[in-house]
Amino acid sequence: MRNLKIYGCGSALPSTKIMFGDQTRYRLGDGQTILDLAEVAIKKALEDAGMKMSDIDCIIGGMATPLQAIPCNAALIHERVAIGMDIPAMDINTTCTSFVTALDMAAYMTDCGRYNRILIVSGDTASAALNPNQRESYELFSDVATAFIVGKSDTDSGVLFAAQKTWSEGAHDTEIRGGCGLLSAFKFSEDNKEDYYFDMKGIKVLKLSAYKLPGFLKESLEKTEMSLDDIDIIVPHQASKALDMIMPRLGIDKSKYINRVKELGNMISASIPYALCDAIHDGQIVRGNTVMLIGTAAGLTSSMVILKY
Numbered sequence: 331m332r333n334l335k336i337y338g339c340g341s342a343l344p345s346t347k348i349m350f351g352d353q354t355r356y357r358l359g360d361g362q363t364i365l366d367l368a369e370v371a372i373k374k375a376l377e378d379a380g381m382k383m384s385d386i387d388c389i390i391g392g393m394a395t396p397l398q399a400i401p402c403n404a405a406l407i408h409e410r411v412a413i414g415m416d417i418p419a420m421d422i423n424t425t426c427t428s429f430v431t432a433l434d435m436a437a438y439m440t441d442c443g444r445y446n447r448i449l450i451v452s453g454d455t456a457s458a459a460l461n462p463n464q465r466e467s468y469e470l471f472s473d474v475a476t477a478f479i480v481g482k483s484d485t486d487s488g489v490l491f492a493a494q495k496t497w498s499e500g501a502h503d504t505e506i507r508g509g510c511g512l513l514s515a516f517k518f519s520e521d522n523k524e525d526y527y528f529d530m531k532g533i534k535v536l537k538l539s540a541y542k543l544p545g546f547l548k549e550s551l552e553k554t555e556m557s558l559d560d561i562d563i564i565v566p567h568q569a570s571k572a573l574d575m576i577m578p579r580l581g582i583d584k585s586k587y588i589n590r591v592k593e594l595g596n597m598i599s600a601s602i603p604y605a606l607c608d609a610i611h612d613g614q615i616v617r618g619n620t621v622m623l624i625g626t627a628a629g630l631t632s633s634m635v636i637l638k639y
Contacts, residue, residue, distance in 0.1 A: 332437040335483030336639065337381065337447070339607035340374025341476045342598070348471040353571075355595045357457045358473045364397065364455045366420070366474035369410045372451065375477035381447065383412050386479070388445040391469040392452045394431030394627075395459075395600040399510070399515040407451050421624065422590040426567050427505075427625045427633035428452060428599040434500050434635055439490040440482045447481040454598040459506055459578055461527035470570060472595040490620070491554045491636040495546055500538045500630030506541045536572050540579055540628045546632050547580050554636065558576070558582060561636070563615055567625025568594065568601040588614075601625070 346361035356549070376382060389412065390405035399405065404419035412419075422432040427529060429452040436448045453475030460468045508526035509515050520527055551557060564587040565571060571588050588605045597604050602623050609615045617639060624634045 331486075331488040331638065332441040333432075333483050333488045334437040334440055334480055334637070335487045336610070337479045337483065338379025338474065339478045339603070339610060340371045340376075340378055340602050341474065341607050342370035342374070342412065344473050348410075353469065353595065354593050355469070356472040356474060362528070362535040364453050364473060365406060365410055365499075367451055368407055368451050368477065371453070371475045371477040372407075372411050372449065375449070375479050379523055381479060383415065385414070385419055386447050386449045388439065388448045388461065389417055389419040390432045390436065390448060390450045391419070392423075392428040392450050392599055393421065393423040393454055394423060395430055395454045400458045404451070424631050424633055426569070426596075426601060426627035426629050427494075427631060428600050428627075429454060429476070429603045429625050430625065430633040430635050431494065433478075433538070433623070434489065434492040434494075434633075435635075438490070440480065441488075445481070447479060450478045450480065450603075452476050452603050455598065456528070456596075456598055459526065459528045461524070461529070461586055464527070464529070466532045467528055467530045470596045472597050473605055474594070474597040474600040475632050476600045476607055478603055478607070485617075487638050488619070488634055491550065491556075492634060493546070493550045493553075493635045494631065495542075495630045496629045497538065498629065500535065501628075503534045503630065505529055505539065532570070532628070534575075535626075535630065538578060538630050539632075542630070543576065543626065543632060544580055546634070550634055555569055558586070560620060561586070561622045562605065562619040563588070563609065564622045564624065565606045567627070568596055568597060568605060569626060572578050586630060610629035611635045611637075
């Protein structure tokens, strides 16, 4: 086990609430940015942990989408909450599972003594690149920010196991092709504007996930010599309404996992940490619980962390 404790967490929703039938989504309002939400979430996390920014010795931006081409998102977060301090800031990006990967990496860095208190910030501006002509994705996403403070523990809490796999045959099933090095913003035109929107081939993603995830979960549990019965609660990526189709395929009962898709939608990198933070604050997760964080992301990537809270 890699020693790691969650000291506090916070989250923030934007001002605009949209209904698509019985599905609730949140989108940034005029003049709002994801940095505004991140700042609120960080303040809440610090209060929850009983800490100040001066107690933090590393900032990780565990986010799926860049706020600017450069610098990294974490530097822009740093500017909001730690300007004048020399706290190192870095990004860790596995798109929708960025928080899970960041938590995994943070456990290594705190366990070896490199850092003592790490701030992980996740959240994305999904609405900036949604294609109104692609209904399945346009009605799925929310703009949300979360913040977690983790660090060296004086208890038996920590990361029991972590794993990640990527199957790049799904690399182009969830993507935004334009705006970066392969298709720069300067090449935008009316003829290729669809390349600058988020593009998701939902059925292909679902099929590949359903094919790969059972083996990923089985192999991971075998390595830990654990079973699903040893897990108190599972916090999956809130990918879509298909969550209730995928989880039974993994042998996971509905009472065992958190599903917030109807109320919040897919929150990209904030999906897992938002649901995790809510569960902690609601008392659904208590000290001593064994918690599994698991999800899929563009790539196609799957990430998992099993932790003792």
